Amino acid sequence: MRRSRWWCAGALVCALLLPAARAEDAVIAVVVHPAVDTGRLDAEMLAQIYKRRRLYWRDGARIQPVNLPPDHPLRRRFSVAILGQLPEALDEYWNAQYFHGVLPPHVLASEEAVARFVRATPQAIGYLGHCWLGEGLRVVLTLDAQGRIRPPQAPLPACP
Template sequence: MIVNPTVETTSLSTSQLRRIYSMRQVRWSDGTAIAVFVLPSQHPVHQRFSKDVLRLFPYQLDRIWNKLTFSGLGLRPILVNSEQELLKKIASVPGAIGYVENKEGVDNVVVIKVND
């Protein structure tokens, strides 16, 4: 997991990540809005993140996001097309969170720990 340097959180639990990615938690503990970035559902990194970290299938996330969008109760996460684009967005948007497969060479973002 990576976040914008403005985010003060150093670790998140799996349940916190599920709340963030199901768009139920929309603010960090300091009140800053959370900007959630994701890769396309078919992307291998998104599929591994969904299954291994969130313990949800990608189609389950899509259903949650579609329900929020179509009911008018919320918005989908912001979709980016590549890990490079995701890194640029996380680095430039305050309160942003996202995921990448490889932590090596990650600059201008903060890597946070995921606790079970």
């Protein structure tokens, strides 16, 4: 009986420490197709893009932002850090925008889908965990585990 209590306590400690050990893995990379000319992209401009207040890139091409599903942990962190609200808190905003003919960004099912879409769509912008980065994606901004903006050239942690 005593042995099982210690085992449970050890498992609980491991479960609590595991997310802390993976905090460095939680960098969110905002990515675009390498051909897009974003100019200087900051959090305010990114919020305008994701609220569909900024619709065009510098070259006149229509921006195509994509989101992860509302319950995805990266979407929730991205929404709080960039838009200042959780995804469900934006429902009223999007309901009002709908009557002006403005639709929210498309939702893609996974980080892999975001990576594929952005690679294939020169006007697209999306976000994903930095371990999904690869050829055909250009990082324009990163967010650390606490939602703080990092410069795009800041070194990224190793992927597991």
